[in-house]
Amino acid sequence: MSDEEEDDVNFKVGHEITSGKATYTVVRLLGEGGFGAVYLVKDDKGKQAAMKVERKIEKRKHSKLKMEIAILKLVGTGKHFTKIVDRGKKDKEGFFFLVMELVGKSLGDLKSERAEKVFSFATGLGVASQCLEAVEELHKFGFIHRDLKPANYACGLDDKKHLIYILDFGIARKFLNTKNELKTPRETVGFKGTVRFAPLACHRNFEMGPKDDCESWFYLLLDLILVGGLPWRKLNEKMDVLKSKEECRKEKRHTLYTGFKHWTELNKILDYIDSRAYQDRVDYQFIYKSLAEACTSAGLDIDAPYDWENSKEKDTSKESSNSK
Numbered sequence: 234m235s236d237e238e239e240d241d242v243n244f245k246v247g248h249e250i251t252s253g254k255a256t257y258t259v260v261r262l263l264g265e266g267g268f269g270a271v272y273l274v275k276d277d278k279g280k281q282a283a284m285k286v287e288r289k290i291e292k293r294k295h296s297k298l299k300m301e302i303a304i305l306k307l308v309g310t311g312k313h314f315t316k317i318v319d320r321g322k323k324d325k326e327g328f329f330f331l332v333m334e335l336v337g338k339s340l341g342d343l344k345s346e347r348a349e350k351v352f353s354f355a356t357g358l359g360v361a362s363q364c365l366e367a368v369e370e371l372h373k374f375g376f377i378h379r380d381l382k383p384a385n386y387a388c389g390l391d392d393k394k395h396l397i398y399i400l401d402f403g404i405a406r407k408f409l410n411t412k413n414e415l416k417t418p419r420e421t422v423g424f425k426g427t428v429r430f431a432p433l434a435c436h437r438n439f440e441m442g443p444k445d446d447c448e449s450w451f452y453l454l455l456d457l458i459l460v461g462g463l464p465w466r467k468l469n470e471k472m473d474v475l476k477s478k479e480e481c482r483k484e485k486r487h488t489l490y491t492g493f494k495h496w497t498e499l500n501k502i503l504d505y506i507d508s509r510a511y512q513d514r515v516d517y518q519f520i521y522k523s524l525a526e527a528c529t530s531a532g533l534d535i536d537a538p539y540d541w542e543n544s545k546e547k548d549t550s551k552e553s554s555n556s557k
């Protein structure tokens with residue numbers, strides 16, 4: 234059995250977790266991550282929520298869940314962030330938990346339900362614009378995410394189907410100090426995050442700043458709309474992925490936009506992000522404007538209903554897709 238498996242918290246359907254506020258009953262597992270699991274739960278009044286649990290391990294230096302709670306508390310009512318419902322720890326059973334607002338399917342799941350496994354151009358750009366708004370908000374609070382990818386964003390439920398939420402702040406890092414000044418970059422930094430979406434700085438073991446989240450966000454944007462996926466999607470070795478990302482800055486630039494008629498604005502965004510350094514501020518407005526212009530030049534509306542809001546497509550609720 235691996236360490237990871239030993240770390241698992243396995244709740245059966247019907248398992249009850251009581252806090253000072255309510256008793257939560259496990260309805261089903263929503264997903265499992267590196268350090269724990271996320272369950273669909275309902276409280277005493279039948280209200281549904283998501284409960285993230287993490288096994289309490291003394292030897293673990295960083296609790297991902299603690300970081301997640303700290304960030305959600307900090308951003309408070311930010312519209313792209315799930316609200317905290319409850320949180321606590323169960324010393325006897327040895328786990329921490331966070332109960333939060335329930336959201337719908339992840340962008341990764343929504344995308345994989347589509348015929349060509351990508352969103353339409355307008356949905357991709359509209360969604361990506363919201364994904365960046367969430368990142369901008371996080372940056373305002375002095376944190377970088379370091380693991381932006383379609384699996385870490387989800388759409389809302391019911392009347393919030395057009396709203397995108399950012400999830401999973403387990404490896405976020407503060408880049409501003411207590412005086413709100415940029416922290417001095419470390420000499421060398423270990424690889425963090427997901428190879429496919431990692432920025433060049435991460436591959437090169439450099440300290441990451443806001444512009445590096447933007448670079449990952451750009452890969453995410455392409456991943457949402459590029460039929461066949463990112464050029465390095467089939468490569469497993471970090472070094473090969475770095476090489477491919479570097480080539481896409483030079484002679485293989487066109488492979489980032491295969492099949493797109495309207496990519497000039499997207500290319501300008503990548504040039505802009507690449508022109509930024511660790512210490513630079515990001516002009517998010519320039520990026521939002523360029524995304525909207527890319528849609529306009531394609532004769533599309535960036536604010537149009539998203540692909541999954543179309544009534545012919547499946548329900549976005551994980552609950553309805555799995556429990557019927």
Ligand SMILES: Nc1ncnc2c1ncn2[C@@H]1O[C@H](COP(=O)(O)OP(=O)(O)OP(=O)(O)O)[C@@H](O)[C@H]1O
Pocket residue numbers: 263264265266267268269270271283297315333334335336337338339384385387400401403
């Ligand atoms: N508030 C929520 N509402 C509904 N589903 C959620 C919610 N939060 C997370 N999930 C789902 O639970 C699964 C795991 O979530 P998340 O990525 O946050 O967990 P994690 O344990 O940190 O994962 P990893 O270690 O792989 O990054 C995902 O499928 C995600 O879509």
